Amino acid sequence: MTSVIEVKSLTKRYRDTLAVDDVSFAIEQNRIYGLLGRNGAGKTTVMSILTAQNFATSGEVRVFGEQPYENTRVLSRMCFVRESQKYPEDATARHAFGMARLFFPRWDQPLADRLIDDFQLPTKRTIKKLSRGQLSAVGVIIGLASRAEITFFDEPYLGLDAVARQIFYDRLLEDYATHPRTVILSSHLIDEVSNLLERVLVIDRGRIIMDEETDAVRDRAANIVGDSAAVDAFVAGREVIHRESLGRVSSVTVLGALTPADRARLAAAGLDVAPVSLQQLIVRTTQHAAGNGVGESAADAATTEEGALR
């Protein structure tokens, strides 16, 4: 596999905050990545530095082996429409697509037209009069129809209803199958996008805390459910990242893949194994990391942080 993006020790400091903290990772060609994390974790900052829209305080970014800043060769192969993208005053969606067509060598107009239909986007209304969902649709259409070799989607679903979101996921996969490219999808709706993702990068407080294959992540933990005493006996000596109890029943999330011997033991003890959703696992590990750092209990964090992650 070839890396199309390589990032080494990337740091971005704003006056009083560290938005990105010594981050290193690589993105391989023609795969779909999830850049996951809470609001303000640094997702947009990382993407805008990769596309040379923003500047690193220190560290190195290579895209297609080159520096992206002021580099037409590299930039013309990337597309990044940010979540809060600004458009020219009085431009309509039709104008915006006409402009995008000028700069993306692989722009596909029939695809754009089809997506306009799919999202029922009014193309003659000025962009500043569009609803939040329609605004997101404009960004999504530019991202998909540009067919850029590296395409970033920054929280692309904001304001889109469930039907429109499904259209986006379906079209993305369809077009990806016929025109493979590298896709980086930033999201905090982790479960909704988890089926699309081949690999996840989780960013928390400016640091990458997980960089793994989606399947491997799913196997990393399991929920053990059953009689509290039996659950406690089983999880003894394992790393527990979450625990819930109701009466005499406990549900405990443990890290580590279960061996066949483990499964036999669970069956014998009458305990159930429930899969952990990607979102749950990420929420729990994020809290776990935060909890260890600040010394607060994971249970306290659960109520506040789960809500914030939405």
Next chain:
Amino acid sequence: MNRTLNVVRLQLVNKQTYIWVPLIVLGGAFAITLAIYAIIAGAGAEGPMYGGGAQAPLWYFLVVGIQALTLTFPFSQALSVTRREFYLGTLLTAAITSAILAVVFVLGALVEYATNGWGMNGWFFVIPWVSESGFLIAGLFYFVVAMLFFVIGFWSATVFKRFGSMWLTIVLVGLGILLVAVMWFIGVLGAWARVFAWIGAQGVVGISLWGVLVVAVLAASAFLTLRRAVP
């Protein structure tokens, strides 16, 4: 180069900003000025009439210069346009539209001479001391003035984008204080007469070339500011 020319098309995709609104502003100012001239002439006033109405589209160029940056720059970044391509393409757009405006002014002045001020000695496009220097020089002058307005707007907007409104205000106030200080200094030296004599000696060509210098300085500093601006 191709992408730089595409920036011109990007700026012109919405023809309203660069073409229709300036023409409406110019046409509106022209119609209003002529109507006022007609009222004055109808009242039996003699002598040539001049108005400042032709300035109107120039002020609009200031606004266009600001909008070219604040509204189009962020989108150009989403379209993976480099800052250099955006900058060159935008200045080229300004040059093209300023040239169109200059041609309109020169043609308007020609018509005014031919009709002796629309038959009522009323002058809109003609500025005597400029128009008398010949059409080419007058055209150059109008072109430079339009570019100057555009670049002032564009430069202010880059400073705003890069450093924020507080620094833009500080810089503008600073320039104002500097200007007053220079005026005070000229007064102290009792040199106002010499200053005006010098300006008079420059002629239209000289003033236009000084304008080109100011445009170049502002444009260059706008580029240096834009190089590190974030959309």
